[in-house]
Amino acid sequence: MALTLRFTRAEVLHPGGLETAPLSIAEGRIAEAGGREVDLSGYMILPGIVDIHGDGFERHLAPRRGAMKDIGTGLLAAEAELAANGITTAVLAQFYSWEGGMRGPDFARSVFEGLDRVRPETVTDLHTQLRFEIAMLDAYDAVRALVAAHRIGYVVFNDHLPHEALAAGKRPPRLTGQALRIGRNPEAHLAAMQALHAGMDRVPEALAHLARDLAQAGVRMGSHDDRTAEARASWRAMGVPIAEFPETIDAAEAARAGGDAIVMGAPNVVRGGSHNGNASAPDMAAMGLIDALASDYHYPSLRRAAFLLSDAGIHDLAGAWRLVSKGPARILGLDDRGDLAPGQRADFVVLEAASRRVAGTFSGGRASYLAGDLAERLIG
Incomplete structure (x- = not known):
């Protein structure tokens, strides 16, 4: 009540x-x-904090590798963590990936079905994001059906294939560990990755059709890890106006110039920069290149990041807090909060x-x- x-x-x-x-x-x-x-x-x-992209819920679904809990129970535990960190609206970001395991298609379906069941029991307003690996040409129709069946309002396009290694005929780093973690033969896993890499020339056309269909259904769309201004321009031309975690200042500036929304990770702010040498979120905030901060993998970072930006004088408190409240709410079309x-x-x-x-x-x-x-x- x-x-x-x-x-x-x-x-x-x-x-x-x-x-x-x-x-x-x-x-x-x-x-x-x-x-x-x-x-x-x-x-x-x-x-209230609006988390536009978070996958911290995964640890509640599988607290140890291979130890899958009941999906519904895990999601309710995740909601408790969200609430304890001041998050009132959360977008749960779920992979749909060739990587398998908790990132595979079957697990994604289980998560969305579980959330449909438990949502009436939750107080936090829970939304979903589908993180789709664009090399999966055979899955495009399945993704359309999944988005429609579960009313998924936000789709982000990913490409985590190690193209450089595959193009050179090399075994990608961590291949064996990744394959064994999901119970797949390493050679079979490599063969599947090579087949996806070989089909990349057909991806642009398929992706354009998918983006058009999702736009017509009112789905919001984003790209992930843009590195160049040209890449961001290509996504914008395809009707994908959200840039998640751009890896370079050039890509972020191109997004800003094109009127695109820019989302960065709150842990990047808390650490004082990217853990892998990409663009620094504090620097981007000082340059006015962030519209929203996301929890990414760590829910407490949202609150901490806002206060760090305020304490450092990069924004006043209202401006810093906007990055975790009104900013993400507007990107999601939730104009009744923030x-x-x-x-x-x-x-x-x-x-x-x-x-x-x-x-x-x-x-x-x-x-x-x-x-x-x-x-x-x-x-x-």
Whole structure:
């Protein structure tokens, strides 16, 4: 049940900055006034975090290699972690890949079917992203059907084939370990990769048709790991306007010049740069080349990244927080969240002002996480 409350004496984050002003919620929305009064002195209230791309849920589905849990139970455990990190809307990014195992087509279907079953039990607003490996020419029709069957609203195109090694006739790095991890003969795995590499000349036409069909169905689309301005321009021409994790400043600047949305990983900010030498997210933020930050593989990084950017003076707090709230919400077409204006969804996170720890998370006016003194104040 959505709560009807009036929070007082908290610092509330609005586009102009923090204000000590009441915040009311009713019927799942931010309200003008009314509700039982709750004193939140010592706390901050910020718009709920919108995670536009995260695969941290995988560890709840298979806590150890080969130890697959019940999909539904794992997804509910993942939702608890999302809520504990202030995330009110989450896009679960699931591979559909030749790599097999937890990245394979069968596992993807299991995840989407499991989410369809448990979604009515969750408070966090859970969405899905399909990360499709474009070399899988035989899977294009299956992807169309999967997207339609599970109402997947976001598809990202990936190409993780080691083309350079395959073109040179070499065995790609980590081939044997990757094959054994998914229970496949290494030679058979190599042969499958070589066959996919050999068919790349047919990918552009098939991809153009798929992108057209998905666009007509209202699906949002993104590219992944763009390295050049030319690559980003090609994706834009195909109707793919979201650039996820561009690897170079040139690609990011091309995205900005073309009006594309740019998503970077919050862990990149927390680390102070990319772990593999790609473009630095803090530098990109300073250059105005980020529209949204994503958790990628680490949910706590979203909150930490926003405060790091603010503390470093790269953005003020409202601008930094926008990268984890209003920015990703707009890219996803979710215009009813991301700020605390009256009429918006009552999606917000309550932080201890001194420690910045998450004390409570509310999605659609319902509590998804409560801890410590905040829980006592609400119950009291």
